[in-house]
Amino acid sequence: MDVGIVSYGVYIPKYRILPEEIGRVWGKDGAAMGKGLMVEMKSVPGLDEDTVTISVEAARRALKRRPIDPRDIKAIYVGSESHPYAVKPTATIVAEAIQAAPDLTAADLEFACKAGTAGIQALLGLVKAGYIKYGISIGADTSQGAPGNALEYTAAAGGAAYVIGAEGVIAKVNHTVSFTTDTPDFWRREGMKYPSHGERFTGTPAYFKHITGCAKMLMEKAGTTPKDYDYAVFHQPNGKFPVRVAKMLGFEMSQIEKGLWTPKIGNTYSGSMLVGLAAILDEAEPGDRILAVSFGSGAGSDGFDITVTEEMKRYNRSAAPTVKEITSVYKIIDYALYTKFREKIKMEGE
Amino acid sequence: MPVPRYWRYQDQRYNLAGSRCTVCGTVYFPQRPLCPKCHRKSLGKMERVTLSGEGRIISYTVVHDPLSDYEHLSPYIMALIETPEGATLLGQIVDAEPDEVEIGKEVEMVFRKLREEGKSGTIQYGYKFRLKG
Numbered sequence A: 001m002d003v004g005i006v007s008y009g010v011y012i013p014k015y016r017i018l019p020e021e022i023g024r025v026w027g028k029d030g031a032a033m034g035k036g037l038m039v040e041m042k043s044v045p046g047l048d049e050d051t052v053t054i055s056v057e058a059a060r061r062a063l064k065r066r067p068i069d070p071r072d073i074k075a076i077y078v079g080s081e082s083h084p085y086a087v088k089p090t091a092t093i094v095a096e097a098i099q100a101a102p103d104l105t106a107a108d109l110e111f112a113c114k115a116g117t118a119g120i121q122a123l124l125g126l127v128k129a130g131y132i133k134y135g136i137s138i139g140a141d142t143s144q145g146a147p148g149n150a151l152e153y154t155a156a157a158g159g160a161a162y163v164i165g166a167e168g169v170i171a172k173v174n175h176t177v178s179f180t181t182d183t184p185d186f187w188r189r190e191g192m193k194y195p196s197h198g199e200r201f202t203g204t205p206a207y208f209k210h211i212t213g214c215a216k217m218l219m220e221k222a223g224t225t226p227k228d229y230d231y232a233v234f235h236q237p238n239g240k241f242p243v244r245v246a247k248m249l250g251f252e253m254s255q256i257e258k259g260l261w262t263p264k265i266g267n268t269y270s271g272s273m274l275v276g277l278a279a280i281l282d283e284a285e286p287g288d289r290i291l292a293v294s295f296g297s298g299a300g301s302d303g304f305d306i307t308v309t310e311e312m313k314r315y316n317r318s319a320a321p322t323v324k325e326i327t328s329v330y331k332i333i334d335y336a337l338y339t340k341f342r343e344k345i346k347m348e349g350e
Numbered sequence B: 001m002p003v004p005r006y007w008r009y010q011d012q013r014y015n016l017a018g019s020r021c022t023v024c025g026t027v028y029f030p031q032r033p034l035c036p037k038c039h040r041k042s043l044g045k046m047e048r049v050t051l052s053g054e055g056r057i058i059s060y061t062v063v064h065d066p067l068s069d070y071e072h073l074s075p076y077i078m079a080l081i082e083t084p085e086g087a088t089l090l091g092q093i094v095d096a097e098p099d100e101v102e103i104g105k106e107v108e109m110v111f112r113k114l115r116e117e118g119k120s121g122t123i124q125y126g127y128k129f130r131l132k133g
């Protein structure tokens, strides 16, 4: 039985802020900062947007492309590190908003930036075991960096939803593996607004170790080398890391550029790799093979070896906007409006 | 709006659930137990319909002096929207400046936060609209 992606949808808020503007406020060379991180601009959610609204929009777009009966969706997982409630799931709201409730299971998942891919793995298992017909996994975030912190140049908002099933598979998951360790590279304690990171742990022992470890395990299991893939996509905390990790693994720029979106929208955390994968699926042809590896601090990577199927020809891709179309319409805002949008100012009485 | 009352209107707010009178075919939003045209003949003959979320602006206004719960959104645009199903409804237009909004423009439904009951209360979600294209 072939299991895999049956449909997908992406949502990115319309607003953007430039690194120059963030640097201007903090007396730093923002343009140089953006250049170093390879981030031209980052997305900012509107005042009435959060992880719930982004998740619902992405899921609705996935269902526009593949109008299955929402009552056939028997599981919804939302992976995020910015669920609006500490207690009360995002996934139940999504279930109601796509009319999939009440006959389904739903849960919010948390594993830094890779909870959305952990959800996809769980759904692949449920579908393969015959427990459910379809499931949706969403990776979405409205991430924040503390004002003035380096993370502020990249922390963005957006998300992607993937419908997983065994009927109408447009992209078959041939293999999936994970690489998981206990690494203190990045965390946020309950009740704290902004995350912290262990300077010595970001980069080499975290991102690079887990992604290369996972990708190598995956290619060993699949019996493949980088040359066997038309596309590769990795988690994108900035524009620089995925380019470097691709090179370390032996992938060419031509294999990763279609899925590289952090330079245009910033780091959408749980959405990051999944938005990149969606951009590849927006243009992929039957037979194309894709290697996709996420990363979540704490730390772990989930890897997927994917082949696009003939079903892609019958699939109604144009029923929802592509990543290219979504990101071609935006509005640049200044730091004052950004501060209001991100609620970085305390109002009287708070 | 108190939590229970908001929760009762969830289907309407999340999914644009309206009613169709199966006697005369008229679609209403929000849902109605009886058709005002068919009166008692429509008793038990009203069915739930989900509006498509598409529509056209037939009138709009820019709110500069909102109620305290919505102050942070000021100025915002409220529009009267005619749906292809025939029902009209009132909704906020998001992601647009007042000078971009015009009567006759096509809109589509989006899912947004409507209101937060302070920092510790519930967050209420539902439909708003954005300009198409």
Ligand SMILES: [Zn+2]
Pocket (backbone or CB within 6 Å): B021, B022, B023, B024, B025, B026, B035, B036, B037, B038, B039, B042
């Ligand atoms: Zn009637």
